[in-house]
Amino acid sequence: MTVQGLFSSKSAAAAQISAIPRFAVVGRGFSGMTMAIALMKTVRTPFHLQLFDPNSSVSGGQALSSARALTILNTRVRDLSVSLGDNDDFNDWLCSNTEFRAAVPAAIPGFRQIFVPKEIFSDYVYQRFSEALSARQDITVQVCHEPVVAIRRSHGNRFLLESANPANPLFDTVILATGYGLPDAAETEEAASPVRAQRLVARPHTILLGSGIRVVDHLLQLRDSGYRGQITILSRHGFLPQSHTPNAADPVFPADTLPSTLPEILRFIRSACREAEEGGRSWQSVMNGLRKHARSLWRGLPAHQKRQFNRHLRAIYDSHRNRLPEAIYARLQSELAGGNTLLRRGVVVRRGFGGVFFRPAGSPSEEIVHAERVLDCRCRGPQMNTRLLASLLDQGLAMPDELSLGLAVDQRGQPCLEDGSVVDGLFAVGPLGLGSLPDIDLVPEIVSQAYAVGEHVAERFYPRSKAV
Ligand SMILES: Cc1cc2nc3c(=O)[nH]c(=O)nc-3n(C[C@H](O)[C@H](O)[C@H](O)COP(=O)(O)OP(=O)(O)OC[C@H]3O[C@@H](n4cnc5c(N)ncnc54)[C@H](O)[C@@H]3O)c2cc1C
Missing domain, CATH: 3.50.50.60 (FAD/NAD(P)-binding domain)
Incomplete structure (x- = not known):
């Protein structure tokens, strides 16, 4: 240079x-x-x-x-090539990396299907x-x-x-x-020095705001670093990421006659998923196929339907397109089943000292959720x-x-x-x-x-x- x-x-x-x-x-x-x-x-x-x-x-x-x-x-090696037209570029790079090959013995015939x-x-x-x-x-x-x-x-x-x-x-x-x-200075600071309000919480309690991959990332990192306290995930819609299939789901989407309004598109996708599953394929392959048509479907929607999608459906869409590797999804489910991690749906009205003001879904009133630490993992646009x-x-x-x-x-x-x-x-x-x-x-x-x-x-x- x-x-x-x-x-x-x-x-x-x-x-x-x-x-x-x-x-x-x-x-x-x-x-x-x-x-x-x-x-x-x-x-x-x-x-x-x-x-x-x-x-x-x-x-x-x-x-x-x-x-x-x-x-x-959360994307397989085969979809992470930075060389246009050569989908195997990342796989080839991994195969030529002696250290990686030694650490991941299941290298034959290659690493295309794995997550790194x-x-x-x-x-x-x-x-x-x-x-x-x-x-x-x-x-x-x-x-x-x-x-x-x-x-x-x-x-x-x-x-x-x-x-x-x-x-x-x-x-x-x-x-x-x-x-x-640019990274938000307040956010960086918050992650580095959590708000302490230990007198208000009976036992260690961390709140994670959001429901996307970042939430799962933070949750598992906390557990991996030995945190045993309670974790509460507060999310407006409550849709956590879904799971990938064990092997790559090849895209399938019946695109002969594409619908043009939001309700039709929804019906179309639901029925495509049903048919795929009946035919031994997965809904994940339909979502992978949908991505190839997402731009033309989106372009064809009138503005008010785009707004509707954003308000009511984007969270579901994101939870189905940004999927977790199976093993990570299983860890997430076992975290939730264990009771030490709780998912609550509702609106975070504002942050307060030592917690957040939260309005649970379906409730007219706010409550205070106390925690020693609040981490904002929402995916900002x-x-x-x-x-x-x-x-x-x-x-x-x-x-x-x-x-x-x-x-x-x-x-x-x-x-x-x-x-x-x-x-x-x-x-x-x-x-x-x-x-x-x-x-x-x-x-x-x-x-x-x-x-x-x-x-x-x-x-x-x-x-x-x-x-x-
Ligand atoms: C946690 C996480 C996991 C993801 N995992 C996957 C995955 O598995 N598979 C996948 O396909 N996608 C994944 N994505 C999505 C995808 O990788 C990101 O959308 C993509 O990396 C976006 O990169 P970017 O460079 O556009 O944006 P950013 O990563 O936001 O980088 C933008 C850069 O621009 C700089 N910048 C901003 N403003 C200015 C300015 N005014 N002047 C100079 N510099 C500026 C910032 O400092 C920053 O370094 C993931 C995203 C996240 C956040």
């Missing part, structure tokens, strides 16, 4: 409009790293790439953060990034450890990024890969109220999607505007596009999108650089 010299002013930046295209990737989580790999593999002429993220680790991000590195990913810890996946992504970089002597990559706070159009079609460095150069292409945003996104919205470089879940984007993440046009040179890869592209928070979808952006950058802006 070559660290470039820094410029000292906007006019200096203007002077740096060079023949070599400059790309900026904002965010170095999974989406940002995959985007960098995709650019290095698809744009075959020289370029300068700048990666921004205050997170010090290069392969950071929420899903791969090292603090929880040993937890198991995040740490290993993170190593794989980072190694593929390093390999892609060392194969390109003709490019420069600069890693910047600061958040980007605003993006502006400048000098025609170029972009100026505002960060702690007042002298960023102008960029031809900017890719936002900010995912769920992308943060829309950041300075960075505000700068884009203010300048008309992006607009929120219909439900304001993220930015309105097309398939490859280009922001869509009111008049139906898209913004040239700007992309939002990964969860920022969740309101427009269902499942764009999952690894296979992020990989496809990143390569589509790479191809587009190669073809559209630099036609002679098309991948060979």
